[in-house]
């Protein structure tokens with residue numbers, strides 16, 4: 731919050747049972763060891779989770795839909811989100827997100843191997859925007875594989 735990120739929560743009575751974060755500044759994506767820098771009028775949804783006791787009751791779907799509605803109301807032009815290959819990701823597609831890039835990352839002996847692929851259905855404008863949002867040292871991220879020393883940074 732001190733960095734200007736906003737936290738959206740779902741409550742059951744007084745209890746917070748799910749949450750998701752929204753950032754318009756630079757964020758570290760730990761799973762990929764990459765920074766995302768949303769463009770002007772854009773933001774990035776990250777760290778969504780539902781309390782284990784309340785899963786599969788639509789809370790994640792509500793969080794994503796709620797953030798999308800709020801972003802629309804504020805006139806944002808685009809939201810980014812990263813998903814794992816898990817069944818709950820369908821809530822993300824249902825909210826209107828389309829895939830831009832696909833990643834495979836592997837850590838081994840202090841090294842991180844990362845493969846970046848374009849999503850099968852991505853159009854060229856979205857591909858360019860996604861690569862720019864994930865620029866490394868000012869250059870759009872390359873599609874392909876790379877190997878570097880692991881960088882276990884926290885947010």
Ligand SMILES: CC(C)(COP(=O)(O)OP(=O)(O)OC[C@H]1O[C@@H](n2cnc3c(N)ncnc32)[C@H](O)[C@@H]1OP(=O)(O)O)[C@@H](O)C(=O)NCCC(=O)NCCS
Pocket residue numbers: 748778779780781784785786787788789790791792812813814816817818819820821
């Ligand atoms: C991923 C996670 C946030 C999902 O939260 P949730 O509140 O249980 O998700 P929802 O109930 O909103 O589910 C959304 C859809 O995915 C389906 N779904 C969720 N988990 C599922 C599972 N394990 N198997 C099959 N379907 C599942 C739901 O049935 C629902 O579909 P429906 O509306 O058609 O029935 C939760 O499992 C979690 O906190 N995991 C650990 C953190 C994590 O992996 N976050 C990454 C999010 S990309």
